[in-house]
Amino acid sequence: MRSTNKKFISALACASAMTALAIIDPVGVTKTHQVAQAATDTVPAKSAGVDVSSWQGKDLTQQAKSGAQFAVVKVSEGTNYQNPRAQSQVNSAEQNNMMPMGYHYTHFGDNSNQAVQEGNYAVNSAKSAGLQQGSYLAADWEQDPNNKTTGSIEDNTNAITSFMDTVHNGGYNPMLYSSESLLKNKVDTNKITEKYPNSLWVAKYKTNGREDNPDYNYFPSMDNVAIWQYTQNWRGQNVDGNVNVVPLSNKGNGASQNSSSNASTSTNTSNVNTSSQSSSQAPANPFINDNKTVDTSWVKQEGTFTTGGAINLRTGASTNSSVIAQLPANTEVKYDAYSTKGNYTWLRQPRANNQYGYLVGRANGQDWGTFKTNSVANEVTKPATNNNNVDKPAENTNKPAQNTAKPSQPVHNNTNTNVNSDWTKQNGVFVTGGEINLRTGASTNNSVIAQLPANTEVKYDAYRTEGQYTWLRQPRANGQYGYLVGRNNGNAWGTFKEGSTEASKPANTNVNKPVQQNTQKQVATNNNATWTKQNGTFITGGAINLRTGASTKSPIIETLPINTVIKYDAYYRSGNYVWLRQPRANGQYGYLVGRLNNQVWGTYR
Numbered sequence: 001m002r003s004t005n006k007k008f009i010s011a012l013a014c015a016s017a018m019t020a021l022a023i024i025d026p027v028g029v030t031k032t033h034q035v036a037q038a039a040t041d042t043v044p045a046k047s048a049g050v051d052v053s054s055w056q057g058k059d060l061t062q063q064a065k066s067g068a069q070f071a072v073v074k075v076s077e078g079t080n081y082q083n084p085r086a087q088s089q090v091n092s093a094e095q096n097n098m099m100p101m102g103y104h105y106t107h108f109g110d111n112s113n114q115a116v117q118e119g120n121y122a123v124n125s126a127k128s129a130g131l132q133q134g135s136y137l138a139a140d141w142e143q144d145p146n147n148k149t150t151g152s153i154e155d156n157t158n159a160i161t162s163f164m165d166t167v168h169n170g171g172y173n174p175m176l177y178s179s180e181s182l183l184k185n186k187v188d189t190n191k192i193t194e195k196y197p198n199s200l201w202v203a204k205y206k207t208n209g210r211e212d213n214p215d216y217n218y219f220p221s222m223d224n225v226a227i228w229q230y231t232q233n234w235r236g237q238n239v240d241g242n243v244n245v246v247p248l249s250n251k252g253n254g255a256s257q258n259s260s261s262n263a264s265t266s267t268n269t270s271n272v273n274t275s276s277q278s279s280s281q282a283p284a285n286p287f288i289n290d291n292k293t294v295d296t297s298w299v300k301q302e303g304t305f306t307t308g309g310a311i312n313l314r315t316g317a318s319t320n321s322s323v324i325a326q327l328p329a330n331t332e333v334k335y336d337a338y339s340t341k342g343n344y345t346w347l348r349q350p351r352a353n354n355q356y357g358y359l360v361g362r363a364n365g366q367d368w369g370t371f372k373t374n375s376v377a378n379e380v381t382k383p384a385t386n387n388n389n390v391d392k393p394a395e396n397t398n399k400p401a402q403n404t405a406k407p408s409q410p411v412h413n414n415t416n417t418n419v420n421s422d423w424t425k426q427n428g429v430f431v432t433g434g435e436i437n438l439r440t441g442a443s444t445n446n447s448v449i450a451q452l453p454a455n456t457e458v459k460y461d462a463y464r465t466e467g468q469y470t471w472l473r474q475p476r477a478n479g480q481y482g483y484l485v486g487r488n489n490g491n492a493w494g495t496f497k498e499g500s501t502e503a504s505k506p507a508n509t510n511v512n513k514p515v516q517q518n519t520q521k522q523v524a525t526n527n528n529a530t531w532t533k534q535n536g537t538f539i540t541g542g543a544i545n546l547r548t549g550a551s552t553k554s555p556i557i558e559t560l561p562i563n564t565v566i567k568y569d570a571y572y573r574s575g576n577y578v579w580l581r582q583p584r585a586n587g588q589y590g591y592l593v594g595r596l597n598n599q600v601w602g603t604y605r
Contacts, residue, residue, distance in 0.1 A: 040099045041134075041250040043070050048234075049227070049242040051103065056239055058088035064096035066235050070248065071098045072138065072201075072227075076125035077105035078146065079117055079543035079559055086129035099250060101136040102126045103177060104163075107144075110151025112162040113326050117543040119166025120562045124542045126172060128599065133171035135250045138201055139163045140177045141187075149186050157188040162323070164196055169315065169322040173250075177201040177229075180220040193224035198246050201227040210236050214243045298337040298348060305347055305361055307331045308369035308476060310450055313357040317346040324357055325561055329438060329450035329482075330458065332372075333359065351563065352539060352603055423462035423473060430472055430486055431585050432456045433494035435558065442471040442483045449482055454558050455584060457497075458484065495585040531570040531581060538580055538594055540564045541602035546590045550579040557590055566592065 043049070048067045052060065053074035060071055071093040074083045083089075086102075093100040104122035108114040126137050141160055143149045149156065164174035176183075176192060180202050183189050193199060202220040205211075211231035219228060227244045234241025309329045314321040317339060327333065335347040338361065345362035360368055434454050439446040442464060452458065460472040463486065470487035485493055542562050547554040550572055560566070568580040571594065578595035593601055 040069070040094075040097050043099050043244060043248040045245055045247050047244055047248075049098075049244060050234060050237075051229070051240045051242060052089055054083050054085050056085075056089070058085050058092060060089060060092040060098065061096055062237065063239065064093075064098055066237065068234075069098055070101060070242075070244070072101040072103050072136075072242070073129065073131070074140075075102045075104060075129045075131065075137075076122050078107035079114075079121045080545055082125050082128065086125070090130050099248065100131060101138070101248075101250075102129065102131045102172070103138040103140045103175075105140045105144075105147075106163065107146040108159050108163065109148030110155035110159050111148075112155075112159045115159040115163040116166050116323060116325060117559065117561050119163040119170070121542045122163075123167060123170030123172060126170075131172075132250065135172055136175050136248070137167050137170075137172035138175035138177045139167075142178050142182065149182060151186075153186060153188050156186050157191050160187065161192060161195065164192070164199070165322055168196075175199045175201050175226065178203065180204040180222065183222065189222065189224065198224050198226045200225045201229065201242075203229040205231060207231075209233060211241060212236075214241075219245075298339045300337050302334070302336050304372040305333045305335055305359075306370045306372060307333065307359075308367070311359050311368060313349070313359050315358070317341060317348070317358040319344075321358065325563065327359065328453060328456075330452065330456055335361075423464045425462050427459075427461055429497040430458045430460055430484075431495040431497060432458065432484075433492070433585060436484050436493060438474070438482045438484050440483070442466055442469075442473070444469075446483070452484065460486075531572045533570050535567075535569055537605040538566045538568055538592075539603040539605065540566065540592075541600070544592050544601055546582070546592050548591070550574055550577075550581070550591045552577075554591065560592065568594075 047069040049070035049072065050060070050063045050068045051072035051074070052063075060068070063071065071089065073086050073089045073093070075086045076082050090100045090102075102122075104118065104125070106115075106118060108118050122137060122139075126135070127133075131137070139160060141147065141149070151159075160176060164176065167174040174196055176187075176189075176196075176199055178187070178201075183200065183202060189200060200222065202222060202225050204218060204220045206215050206218040210233045212235045214228065214230045218230065226246050226248070227242050229240055229242045231241040233239075307327050307329055311327050311331075312323045313325050313327050313333075314323055316322075318341070333347065333349050335349050337348045339346050339348070343364050344360050346358050347361040349357040349359065351357050361371070362368060432452050432454055436452050436456075438449045438452050438458075440449060443466070458472065458474050460474050462473045464471050464473070468489050469485045470490075471483050472486040474482040474484065476482050486496070487493060540560050540562055544560050544564075546557045546560050548557060549555075551574070566580065566582050568582050570581045572579045572581065576597050577593050579591050580594045582590040582592065584590050594604075595601060
């Protein structure tokens with residue numbers, strides 16, 4: 001896992017491989033994947049183990065005969081690569097009486113939102129590989145061109161924790177793999193191991209050559225180590241060699257764990273703990289509502305809530321509940337009930353499989369967005385005002401991305417002194433053609449409120465040209481405004497549905513250009529030919545790339561997070577893929593995979 005060549009070729013593989021999830025598609029039949037029971041689900045301390053990827057073979061018999069008692073199998077990388085040999089390697093481990101585990105090679109770096117997406121992808125990939133729930137599933141977080149480790153310790157740690165939380169909620173035991181140097185210098189391991197004791201898998205080598213057994217003189221001087229990777233050439237087999245320093249168990253063993261040290265810096269091997277509790281926490285079921293009162297004390301009311309800023313959607317009506325996804329500003333959420341708990345008014349969103357998602361709609365009587373219909377009545381749901389904020393979450397985990405108590409209100413006041421003067425009044429609707437920043441003022445120097453994804457509808461009430469940019473003004477809650485670029489050098493960054501901003505066309509620059517530019521051409525080889533017409537709705541089962549053409553070589557428009565609702569008008573078979581076609585603005589289309597090798601990647605309504 002530390003080899004530069006491995007990482008380089010893994011990145012190449014990532015570019016050409018795709019996700020594999022589960023369910024049914026327009027022309028397919030539901031497949032039920034049988035998860036095999038591991039032949040061994042406990043391993044005593046000081047046992048030998050290996051970690052494998054597509055670089056190794058499907059058959060792990062040689063490693064088992066050489067003494068390996070557990071095998072950590074790479075299941076996925078980023079959000080669009082799965083190890084094609086993972087299922088065979090898991091099965092081989094079980095057949096050879098080895099305990100199978102899994103790992104995911106991360107790309108999220110210090111990005112907590114992406115970490116959640118990768119966590120969901122890793123969970124789905126582990127299931128596809130046949131790794132039973134309750135097994136260990138590690139984040140392989142290391143320096144790589146695709147994985148930024150140069151962020152702050154706080155951001156790195158928060159992102160890693162978000163991934164591990166998602167894995168835990170998906171039914172697996174989370175672990176963290178990295179080098180001793182990175183863990184000591186770029187991660188707050190104390191924070192991680194307070195939540196997930198004995199969850200560190202640390203790489204530290206005596207030499208880059210062959211090592212048959214661990215030399216404990218080189219043991220990492222860290223606490224809460226569960227597994228030590230001590231060589232990349234175990235017993236001459238060109239496979240990473242590991243030893244567990246605490247007992248390992250794939251059984252659910254309760255959420256409470258000891259957080260005491262598992263190994264000291266001493267060179268005496270007797271100091272390696274052989275009797276402490278197993279690493280990490282027992283898994284939870286995927287997206288189970290973990291707030292025990294979510295279905296009581298709720299007032300039935302159907303309505304639509306539009307988020308005023310980034311708000312966490314959670315598995316229960318509590319800031320301690322796990323985050324399913326972070327909803328960006330201007331997301332429309334249909335809710336069927338509300339409940340006031342402390343300072344918060346929670347909204348309940350019906351989701352697939354009779355599950356619910358929960359988000360805050362109001363805090364201390366202040367709306368966190370806009371209620372479009374059947375809004376929660378203030379006199380019924382407004383929480384008691386509490387200036388001391390005694391019920392405020394200990395962390396800003398349920399606040400908008402801008403760390404303000406109300407997502408509908410920017411962190412900063414509008415710093416552009418004339419943001420509301422010299423504006424041309426015009427009511428219209430603008431549909432973003434790519435990711436565009438919504439700011440607190442009509443300047444690229446103003447703070448970002450939220451990053452609007454492609455195809456976001458924005459209602460504006462005025463426009464103004466500043467230099468090369470034509471800015472649109474979006475009315476928001478509490479008399480505030482948001483500002484976004486609608487044109488650069490006269491070129492629209494999306495579609496104007498009502499009216500248009502006719503303004504001067506200054507010189508060309510790309511300072512605030514959308515991340516996904518709207519200038520990419522459709523790959524036209526077979527995109528709109530030989531398609532079978534069918535109108536339907538597809539809900540993504542994990543992170544899936546939306547592309548400009550029905551090919552894995554086509555440019556990516558955006559990565560759709562799990563549970564994104566996509567309306568498609570046709571489907572098309574190409575090799576092992578079934579592609580869905582999504583109508584978009586300007587007569588263009590987006591394309592995404594709905595099925596691969598008879599495995600569906602979401603749910604068809």
